[in-house]
Amino acid sequence: MTFYLRGCNRLKTLLFGNGINIQFGGTDNLSKSIILRAIKNTKEADFPAHIIVDAPSLIVSLLGHLFLQVREILNGGYDSYAYTTDLKVCLDDFKWRYSAKKSLNVATIGFEDYYLLYDLMCYKYKIKNPDKYHIREALKCFFLYSIFNKDRVNQIYKNYPAKLNDFFNVFDELYTTNYDNNVEVFSGKKVNYLHGAFHIKADVYNPDSMRNKMSDSPIKDCIVDDRYYYLYSNALTTYSGYSKMFSIKQHGDANSAMEKMAKAYQENEMIKDAVNAWEKDANEIVQKMAEGIKLKLSDSSLEFKETYPIKEFAAISDELCIIGLSPNNDTHIFNMINDNGLLKSIIYYFYDSDEIAVVSQLLNNHRPEFINVTELWSQYR
Numbered sequence: 001m002t003f004y005l006r007g008c009n010r011l012k013t014l015l016f017g018n019g020i021n022i023q024f025g026g027t028d029n030l031s032k033s034i035i036l037r038a039i040k041n042t043k044e045a046d047f048p049a050h051i052i053v054d055a056p057s058l059i060v061s062l063l064g065h066l067f068l069q070v071r072e073i074l075n076g077g078y079d080s081y082a083y084t085t086d087l088k089v090c091l092d093d094f095k096w097r098y099s100a101k102k103s104l105n106v107a108t109i110g111f112e113d114y115y116l117l118y119d120l121m122c123y124k125y126k127i128k129n130p131d132k133y134h135i136r137e138a139l140k141c142f143f144l145y146s147i148f149n150k151d152r153v154n155q156i157y158k159n160y161p162a163k164l165n166d167f168f169n170v171f172d173e174l175y176t177t178n179y180d181n182n183v184e185v186f187s188g189k190k191v192n193y194l195h196g197a198f199h200i201k202a203d204v205y206n207p208d209s210m211r212n213k214m215s216d217s218p219i220k221d222c223i224v225d226d227r228y229y230y231l232y233s234n235a236l237t238t239y240s241g242y243s244k245m246f247s248i249k250q251h252g253d254a255n256s257a258m259e260k261m262a263k264a265y266q267e268n269e270m271i272k273d274a275v276n277a278w279e280k281d282a283n284e285i286v287q288k289m290a291e292g293i294k295l296k297l298s299d300s301s302l303e304f305k306e307t308y309p310i311k312e313f314a315a316i317s318d319e320l321c322i323i324g325l326s327p328n329n330d331t332h333i334f335n336m337i338n339d340n341g342l343l344k345s346i347i348y349y350f351y352d353s354d355e356i357a358v359v360s361q362l363l364n365n366h367r368p369e370f371i372n373v374t375e376l377w378s379q380y381r
């Protein structure tokens with residue numbers, strides 16, 4: 001008896017990742033295909049160079065330069081540039097995953113791992129903001145354009161067998177780390193996008209957002225071309241679960257801090273004097289904090305929009321089914337599941353048996369049931 005046929009009185013949650021796209025959409029959705037297509041795309045006439053980078057060859061050169069650092073990284077040459085605990089953990093994991101490979105090429109490296117290489121290189125060559133940010137955003141759009149694949153990624157549901165709906169209909173809640181809306185379109189059920197989605201615009205590109213009401217409104221210097229709406233989405237791409245979680249919680253934490261500070265400004269003269277002094281502080285971040293507090297005071301409804309359903313995911317209960325989700329780069333999600341005492345049973349459908357040991361360690365507060373995903377897909381051909 002499979003997991004999704006169990007107790008009818010329990011809440012059932014499905015968490016799925018890119019594995020479902022690979023199963024029904026083919027190898028176009030593999031990381032190596034994304035990278036090779038990204039390179040090829042830069043040579044096409046419709047490549048959105050006006051958004052990503054004026055000279056497309058520059059982003060390809062950056063990718064090549066990042067790849068050339070891999071051997072030095074594996075040999076410990078970048079160890080001294082891993083300045084944070086998270087960076088050290090990610091660097092060790094990178095070395096563990098790639099050291100055993102007999103041959104490496106630019107497409108062997110997972111596309112999200114290139115962000116790790118980029119951060120390490122920035123520390124080595126002392127590349128700082130705003131250049132670091134703008135180059136990283138170009139790299140992100142370079143990959144997102146390839147993942148979107150001229151909207152082919154959103155058409156995968158057309159390959160779903162009709163009876164796959166029987167599977168989705170059993171679940172009360174659906175969560176995904178994917179950016180596409182295939183399951184939502186196919187099933188007609190709401191899907192929660194933990195890492196954002198192509199159709200959800202990032203708050204920074206909303207002219208009415210609190211961020212754009214500040215004096216350094218980033219949208220003023222932005223080219224927003226709605227033909228490429230997905231490049232302005234809230235899709236998260238990075239190498240670290242920690243940095244993904246930071247981005248996910250950033251707006252919620254900022255809203256909480258802003259509300260508390262605005263209240264304190266009104267009730268405490270010392271806080272009021274301090275905030276007023278911050279407006280002339282030499283530190284730009286401190287200046288922006290003061291400006292944000294003043295904006296909040298002028299309009300209490302202003303807030304940074306929270307677009308990631310992380311609080312809802314933290315509250316899931318009873319039964320969880322995980323399909324097509326690799327533990328690499330998404331440890332923050334596995335940590336949340338591991339810390340969730342409301343879950344009574346977890347089933348993890350694995351593609352590679354090597355995942356069993358890794359997931360068992362990540363979910364050591366639970367006893368997941370492991371099933372080969374081919375057993376599931378064989379029911380839906």
